[in-house]
Amino acid sequence: DERIPHFYSRLFDSLTILRDFLHADGEGLSDAELKTERFFATQRILEMQKTSTDELIEMYWAGRVKAQDEMTTSSLGTLSVRAYFNHNSLTVEIFQARNLIPLDPNGFSDPFVQVELIPRRVFPSANYKMQQTQVQKKTLHPDFNEVFEFPTNLHQCRDACSAILFTVMDHDVITANDFAGEAYMRLSNVPGVQKESRDTISNLRGLRAIDLPLMSFTDKEKESIIFKTLESRSLDKVAQEFVKKQKSRVAVPY
Ligand SMILES: [Ca+2]
Known part of the structure; x- marks a missing residue:
């Protein structure tokens, strides 16, 4: 319900007025009596609740991109990719x-x-x-070597x-496909997006592949205030679909 963030926005203002x-x-009352832990906790909850669902989803993703930056190894394996922007097109190469x-009974995955x-x-x-x-x-070390193009512009990428x-x-053929891992790549860092790196685009051979450690949805995400706020919006279809999708992004070896 779109009125909910508006309602909490007024409640947030009321808290400040109070x-x-x-x-x-x-x-x-003194600052010490007013600015308690409980006051800030309440303020934080209201701040989240007055944020729109789309903004909360963006905040959630920003957290995932940051988590990717901080990740060095993963029990889920790695994905090797390369991306660059050139002539209003984003090229994404997936190597391996x-x-x-393993997610199948035979000890492998597809x-x-x-x-x-x-x-x-x-x-x-x-679009x-x-x-x-x-x-x-039937492999745990797949070679893909495929290239994808996304027509886009610098404004979007930046x-x-x-x-x-x-x-x-x-x-999987009979049951639903299983989640095996996710990885994020910040677009503002992609060669060709920042002016300074334009030179490297003319020399694509010089662009190295990046190994991204794979991640999954964990208790850390589940317990985050952003996720809990989205989860609390039981009448908001977009929020509920997002929550359901993220919860399914867990990988359990067969
Ligand atoms: Ca399978």
Whole structure:
């Protein structure tokens, strides 16, 4: 419900007014009595609740991109990719994945990779469809060597929230495909997006592949205030679909 953030926005303002009233320009309660842990916790909850669902989703993704930057190893394996921007087109190359976890009874997986641009505000779903690699059968070390093009522009790529989202899946014939891992690449860092790196584009051979450690949805995300706020919006279809999708992004070895 779109009215909910508006309601909390007023509640947030009310909290500030109430605090100022009780403080009464130094005549009333002291700062120590007013600015308690509980006050800040309440303020934080209201601050989240007055934020729109789309903004919360962007904040969630920003956290995931940051987590990717800080990650050096992963029990889910790695994905080797390369991306660059040139002539209003973003090229994304997917080379291989290594040390994926087995998700099939035979001790292997049938991996493929989905690639999409986020967030939706910058890359509307009507114009930016998810693309995906071929399925590589019965392997935990698939070679993909596929190239994807996304028509885009510098303005979109330079948005601080813009990123490439890679999702590794295990293809299954009878049951639903299984999640095997996800990885994020900040678009503002991609060669060709910042003016300074234009030279490197003319020499693509010089662009190295990047090994991204794969991640999954964990308790840390589940317990975060952003996620809990989205989860609390039980009547908001976009929030509920997002929450449900993230919760399914866990990888359990067979
Ligand atoms: Ca399978």
